[in-house]
Amino acid sequence: MTNDEQSTRLVLITGGGSGIGRATALRFAQRGDMVLVTDIDETAAKETIELVNAVGGRGAWYRQDVTDATGWQELSDEIAGTHGVPDVLVNNAGILVTGSFLEQSVADWDRLMAVNLDGVFYGSRIVGEAMVQRGRGGHIVNIASAGAWVPNRVAGSYVVSKAAVLMLSESMRIDLSRSNIRVSAICPGVIRTNLMAHGTRAGVSDEEAIRFRDNFAAAQQRFSYAGPRAVARAVERAVTYNLAVVPVNPEAYFIAAARRLAPGLTRYALGLGGLELGESLLSTVDRARLALTGAERRQ
Template identity: 35%
Template sequence: MNRVAGKVALVTGAGMGLGRAAALLLAAEGAKVVTSDIDEMAARETAGLIDQSGGESLSLRHDVSNPDDWPQVMAAVEQKFGRLDVLVNNAGIAIAKNIEDTSLQEWRRTMAVNLDGVFFGCQQGIALMKQSGGGSIINLSSIDGIIGEADLAAYCASKGGVRTLTKAVAVHCAEQRYGIRCNSIHPGYIWTPQTENYLRDLGTLDQEKAKALARHPIGFLGEPNDIAYMVLYLASDESKFVTGSEMVVDGGYLAV
């Protein structure tokens, strides 16, 4: 129950879904957790759950696509806890449109949240982690950062960028001997509000869910904790030799 005891973690998009699951599990395993989200109330709710369970938290409103938000968030983390050991760049959006139907505004918004947000996070995370001798940056990509899906053109492009940006950050930090590791996680279909909304946008929810289920050989869709446990592993010292890796958690989706 103490796999990340004494560590300070920041989880973006912690108000629901994968972000909330990761924040709660990190806290349960001993970390002090900063929950950030563009939905301030949702971030506060996650922090409240941590506090109710005897953990220690801080909640912040945070638009990851806004470069001005990041220094303020990091300053608040440093003021409250004095350090940062784990950064989970989780916040993201998905627009269910193919390349012909995606507007420039939708493209740029997807890139701003999904890719720019990770870029800002890595830069700011490195700056703070260096002060305490290292840490772990965990970037949430997707199976769609490895393959393409017709109805997720902008999303695929943004998550592919996260995949290779992660490797560039990992190599840089390793060469500089910062003690900072950087890895990406590539979930399959995890049953979250975002996934539900995406499938509903494609058509009848039950039919689209059945199609998604059929693409996962394991026979069921993932749950948020399936990803949270990979976050926990990468956040812990158990993964001290793991950097620049892409951790696929997809029920066999990419294996067929």
């Protein structure tokens, strides 16, 4: 693409109603791009476009279920007819299901894979084909996770889906390069988003699931090194410099290195902790925080 084309790109972002998707939409809008935001939550998608307009950007929103392949094709056709073929596709939509391997049901597995993996495949396949037919190239960015390198007992299905997204991205990169379509995978560490707040805890009662979700959502907000804007910056870097894989946050780089240099030791260390240990550590931290807060108030 020429510099003029790059300055007015059409950027399509799934799951753009909040978190990483919203931050990415604002990032591209602020640099002059036209952003199209999709989300299964219409209200959230509208709010993102209102924020885009507030910063002087241009955009439009669409309701979308990324697990619907027919819906993907219809959306792609509608966008092409109204705005043209996207120059950049960001496959961001994703969900989280936690619980040990035997706690998660077939339905849990199917739902998570439908959003986290099938949705990425459908979007990349359908929008990628439109890019090829246009003949001007493009860029596909898939939001994977540092979890792609982390086998664990807490969210096995989630990290499997993200490992699949990472490998899919690298395979697409070498395949679609023939058509001048670049592909990048972004691998964030723990980011301050609503992923855990909207997540599901499998294999326990509704009451226990709510308690688990609330505890770990609070931990995600308190202990995350960075917010969604850090990932949005990584997406922009990947598009600007044609980067294949971009870890985000120090823990993501550490995990990637540990997995490569000492895979056995990494698996052993990760096998020491499970859901119960995580909740126990969180409770300990909370008690310590409350004790310190109380001591400060008494001073």
